[in-house]
Amino acid sequence: MSEHTTTPDTSGIRPSSWAADLSAGELVGKLSEQSALLVRRELQLAQAEMQQKVKHVGVGAALFGTSGVVALFGLGVLITTAILALDLVLAAWLAALVVAIGLFVIAGVSALVGKKQLAHAAPLVPERAVEGVKQDLATVKEARQ
Numbered sequence: 001m002s003e004h005t006t007t008p009d010t011s012g013i014r015p016s017s018w019a020a021d022l023s024a025g026e027l028v029g030k031l032s033e034q035s036a037l038l039v040r041r042e043l044q045l046a047q048a049e050m051q052q053k054v055k056h057v058g059v060g061a062a063l064f065g066t067s068g069v070v071a072l073f074g075l076g077v078l079i080t081t082a083i084l085a086l087d088l089v090l091a092a093w094l095a096a097l098v099v100a101i102g103l104f105v106i107a108g109v110s111a112l113v114g115k116k117q118l119a120h121a122a123p124l125v126p127e128r129a130v131e132g133v134k135q136d137l138a139t140v141k142e143a144r145q
Contacts, residue, residue, distance in 0.1 A: 082095075082099050083096050083099050
């Protein structure tokens with residue numbers, strides 16, 4: 001088997017013309033090299049793409065966090081406005097108490113609904129996927145026998 005130390009210049013030459021000069025072993029070697037190179041380049045492309053996506057996710061998450069903080073301040077102002085509005089017909093302490101009780105009722109209802117949602121999610125195991133893997137393993141075991 002002859003050893004080629006350089007890769008043939010393929011510019012302007014169809015691959016079939018230079019590939020015909022190579023042995024089967026050399027062709028398999030070239031295929032292996034080029035496949036590995038292709039995989040490496042695809043992984044580099046995927047990495048670069050994911051870095052861009054992660055950057056956008058980070059910026060988006062920061063902006064969502066900022067909007068949450070600003071909305072919280074807005075909620076505080078609305079609560080204060082409700083207290084001041086009730087102060088027109090009730091004593092200030094009573095207006096604040098009524099608003100506080102209303103907020104606690106909202107918090108309690110939200111907690112109960114959230115607890116119910118969490119109960120539907122338990123257990124945190126992908127049950128259908130686990131069942132599918134068990135079936136796959138059973139099929140493989142049957143095929144081996």
